[in-house]
Amino acid sequence: MGKQGKRENVDRLLQGLTEAQRCAVTHFEGPLLILAGPGSGKTRVVTHRIAWLLAQGVPDRQILALTFTNKAADEMQRRIKALVGDCSVWVGTFHRFCARMLRKYAPFVGLQENYSIYDTQDSLQVLRQALARTGLHDTHIAPETFARAISWAKNNLIAPDQYVARPGHMVGSLVQKVYPIYQGALLDANAADFDDLLYHCANLLRENPEVRQALDERHRFILVDEYQDTNLAQYAIARALSIDHPHLAVTGDPDQSIYGWRGANLNNILEFERDYPAVRVVRLEQNYRSTKRILRAAAELIAHNVRRKEKGLYTENSEGPPVRLVTYGTHKDEADDIAARMAEEIRQGRRRAGDFAVFYRVNALSREFELALRQHGVPFQLVNSVEFFQRKEIKDLIGYLHLLNNPHDQVAFLRVINTPARGIGKTTVGRLSGYALQHGWSLLEAARRVKDIPRINAKTAGKIAQFVRLFDRLVEAVDRPMEELLGLLLAETGFREQFSASGDEEDSERLANIEELLTVAREFDERHGGGTHPLETFIEETALVGETDEWEEEVDRATLMTLHAAKGLEFPVVFLVAVEEGLLPHQRSKEEQDDVEEERRLMFVGMTRARQELQLSFARYRDFRGRRKMTVTSSFLMELPREEMELLTVGDEDAEKQGAGVAEPAPYFSEVPDYSEAPHDQYDEPVYRADATFPTPSEPPAVSPDVFLQGMTVLHPQYGRGRIAALSGSGLARQATVDFPDPTGRMRFLLSGSPLRPAE
DNA sequence: ATGCGCCAAGTTTTT
C-alpha cells in the first residue's frame, strides 16, 4: 500500500470520532487511561486504536488485547477484523492468555505442558479430598467456604505457605491447613484451577526476570478492557508486561465494576494515575446509546455511590419516553405482562423479538419468563441456563479427553473409571487410590499395576486391566481430529448405550447433547485446521467457555440474562425485573457498605443497556423456595428521580383499588416514541459491518455428508454392511471410519465420492 | 457393587 493509501486509511479510521475519542485512538506510546461511561463508544475506541496502531506500522504480533469474557473478546475480534481484515493481534480473556502462556512455561511453576484446567466443580472435588485427608471434612464448614478463601488468596497472590490466619480466626486457621494440601494435590494431578491460571502466571513473571522481559518485549502494546474489574493477579500480570514497554492502555468505568466478589479491586482503576504518573487520561462522557431520560435516571442512581470517579454523563439523543416503574401483584403477573407486551409490539410490527431483553439478578428467576414467553409465542434465547459443558454426560466425555491428554489427572480418572458402569465400585476405587497414594503414583499408573494391589480380586482386576487397555487404545488416536477421537471414544466405551435403552425424555436429551458435542468438535476441527495438538487446544477451549458466549446478536429473539451477563451489550427495550430488596440489592451484599455500592452499580449497568425504553418492575408477592413471600421494594427505587418515571400497577388488586399506583391503567405504549433521531445510527458503523464486508459462504454441496451419523449402519458394495465408528473432517474432506465384520475390519473412507450408503 | 430413594442443604454474580 502506498503512502497515499495509508493516509486515506488513517483518515477513514478517524472519521466520525469525537475529539475525546480521537485523542484516545491516536495516543501512541506510554500509559493511557480511558474512563468510559456506558454507551460512550468504548469498544469502538479500542478497536480503532488497534487499527490505528497497525497503520502506524506496529507489527500485529506486538499488540495484545485482554478482556474479561469470551463474549467481549469475540466481539472485539470481530470488529477488528471488520476494520483491518485478518491479522494476528492477540485478543482474548486474561484466563485464556495465561493458559496459553503456561502451556509454554509450565515447568517454571511446577506443571507440565499438558496440564488440565479444572473448573469449579472439579476443584471442589480435589478440595473435598484434601479436606478428608486433613481430617477436616467433618467440621461444619462447607467446602465452598474453604474454596472461597483459597480463591481469594490466589487472586491476591498469597502462596499456600504464606497464608496466615488472623489470630483467633477459626476458619482461617483451617484454611491455612488445607490450602497447601489442596495446592499440592492440584500439582500432583498436573492441574490448575481457574485462579491458578492467573496466579501461576503472575508468579512466573515475578520470579523469572528473563521470561518477563521476553514477554514484555513480545507484547509491547497492551490494551486491557474493563480495567475496573481486574484483581491483584491480573493487575500484576498487566503491570509486569508493561515495564520496558509501558504502552499500557486501559479502559474502564468505576461505576461498572461488578466483580468485586471475584476479587476485583476498584483501586486498580481509581489509582492508575498514581501507578503510572506519566499517564494520559481521556474521559468519554458522551453517551450515544440511551435516551436522555434513561441516562438521567441511571446517573441519579449511581450518584448515590461514594467510591467513584465522577463523570458528567450526557447525551444528544432524544428525550424518549419516561422510564416505566411497574408494580405487579405476583411474579406470574410480571412475567405474563412483559411477555404479552412483547408479543403485542411484535404483532403490530413495531418491534422485533430481538429488540427486547429481560435482565434479572439471579439465574433462578429465568424460569417464569421462559414459560411466559413460550406461552405468548415470543422466540427467545436464554443465556446462561444449565451450562452445556456442566452437564454430566458432557463432563464425563470431556473427562476422558482430560485423562487422555493428562494421564496424571486424578479427577478425570475418578470420573471415568466407572462411567459407563463397568463394575468397578467405590471399594475398589478406594483401594486403588490408597495404593496410588502410598507409592506416589497416579491413579492410572496404579491401575496398570492392579495385579500387585492386595485385596482386589482377580475378577475386578480384570475389569481394571480392561479399562487400561481401553485407555491405551484411545491414546493411539489423540492426534486425530477431535470429532473422530470423540467418535471412537463413544464407540469404544459404549457410552451411548447408557441412555439409549429407555426412550424417556431425559435420555434422549442426553443423546442430543452428545450429538451437540460432536458438532462442537467438528466446528473446532474446521477452525483448527490441521494444527498440532488438537486435543490440548480443544480441552483448553472447552474449559474456558461459559454459556454467555452462546449469545448471538444476529438471531431475532428476545434475550433473557443476568445483569452480570448484560455488561457490554445494548438493547432497544430493556425490562429489569424483580427489583426487590434481597434480590437487588442481593441479601448477601448487605453486610458491607462496599457491597451495596456494587449492587447499585449492577443496577446502573442494567439500566444503561437500554437504548430507547426501559422498564423496572417488582412484584408484591414472589414464590421463593416453594413458599409465597411478600416482597419489599428495593431501596434503590427510592433513589430514582420521580420526574423521569411513569408509575404503573398491573395485577395488584389491592394497590389498584387504593390508587397506590397510577390513577389510570394507561394503555401500554400509548405514545409511539419518536426515534427519528435514531441515536444509535451515528454510532453504528455500516461501512464496516462484518456481513457487508464478508458475504456469507455459498450453499453447502448438494450431497450432504451430514446424512452419515456416528453409529449408523452403512452398506458398501464390496465389503457389505458396516457400522460407522467415527466421523471427521468436513465438506469434501469429510471422512468416516467404518467397522466391517472380520476379516475386513476397520476402514477409512472419504465420504464424497465413496460408494458408501446408509443402510435402511 | 449397584441402584434407588431419602433427606438435607443451599441457592449471586463468572473464568
Next chain:
DNA sequence: CTTGGCGCAT
C-alpha cells in the same frame, strides 16, 4: 423447587 450427597436394600 432443585441438586447433590449419603445410606440402605437388593
